[in-house]
Amino acid sequence: MTADAPPRETAHYETVEGGAVRCLVCPRTCVIPEGERGVCGVRQNRDGRLYLTTYGRAVSTSIDPIEKKPLFHVAPGADVLSVATKGCNLQCDFCQNYRIAIEYEGVTEYDRPPEELADRIEAGEADGMAYTYTEPTIFMEYALDTMAASPDDALQVFVSNGYMRPETVDTLAPHLDAINVDIKGDRQFYREHAGVPDPEPIFETVERFAEKGVHVEVTNLIIPGENDDEASLRERMEWIADEVGTETPVHVSRFHPDYKLTDVPSTPIETIERAMEIAREAGLSYVYSGNVPGHESESTYCPDCGRLLIEREGFAVREIDLDDGACPSCGREIPIRGTPRGPSNGRRRRVF
Ligand SMILES: [Zn+2]
Structure with missing residues (x-):
């Protein structure tokens, strides 16, 4: 439960005059003076280099x-x-x-x-x-x-x-x-x-x-x-x-x-x-x-024929009814990335 992971120097910045750095990660492109942090509160200028203070x-x-x-x-x-x-x-x-x-x-x-x-x-x-x-x-x-x-x-x-x-x-x-x-x-x-x-x-x-x-x-x-x-x-x-x-x-x-x-x-x-x-x-x-x-709109229905394809209840998947990635009734391809793991496996949710 310690919090002593070292901050990590980032590659996503450029130096500007006077020892400041410009962070290049988000559109704010904060110009950060020595010792200060960007708007995000976690990217800090230390000795003219940009560090992620929350690394790890x-x-x-x-x-x-x-x-x-x-x-x-x-x-x-x-x-x-x-x-x-x-x-x-x-x-x-x-x-x-x-x-x-x-x-x-x-x-x-x-x-x-x-x-x-x-x-x-x-x-x-x-x-x-x-x-x-x-x-x-x-x-x-x-x-x-x-x-x-x-x-x-x-x-x-x-x-x-x-x-x-x-x-x-x-x-x-x-x-x-x-x-x-x-x-x-x-x-x-x-x-x-x-x-x-x-x-x-x-x-x-x-x-x-x-x-x-x-x-x-x-x-x-x-x-x-x-x-x-x-x-x-x-x-x-x-x-x-x-x-x-x-x-x-x-x-x-x-x-x-x-x-x-x-x-x-x-x-x-x-x-x-x-x-x-x-x-x-x-x-x-x-x-x-x-x-x-x-709400019934938590589930996935076929846009063409209306068949219930993935039944959800809250965050749980109750049933998956797809035929090789397509609607079993009308054959419409349903865009799913990755292999379905469900129905939800009942693995205990762990929070530390
Ligand atoms: Zn269909």
């Missing part, structure tokens, strides 16, 4: 169903080791993980070097790794080393806000099976609620990963009165259908009050259902609800 220092290494990420079209029923460090490059006022992402006073860090995480996969505790809960972009050196140490057939997935530079996408893409990117709203929403001056790089990230063959799923958290108007929902969903593809699984997720946004009520189920309808009208084939346990 995890705040979570729990085992989760991959459905929890959410990733519904990646090895259904798989378990993943969820790796997070503290810190984030956004400051969302509705953050559900703000204790580890933004404030992190008193958060316990555990010494978990990449090899130790990889050993847990080797031992059969999970089918792969998810870099999640906080923004993995800012601890990418730790994530990349963990990927390198992992067995070749281990799943490697990111759950990301997408706020990274194109060069970062290029570095990560060859090592990732899948990514879920949270598209939160329009330009005004990002400025008001996430501290992001220009969300354009986020949309570019989604397109770029898809172009590089990484399986992409998109989450949109719907917050009443903030990003639930029909016009902006339609614009978002049409953008996904047009630019990423109609086969992209989309998760329309229910908001619950958290962090600084406690005066906004939970999203009404009708709003979630209307948003899913808009997504389908935009041509998207696989539209799921999130945070609505027991």
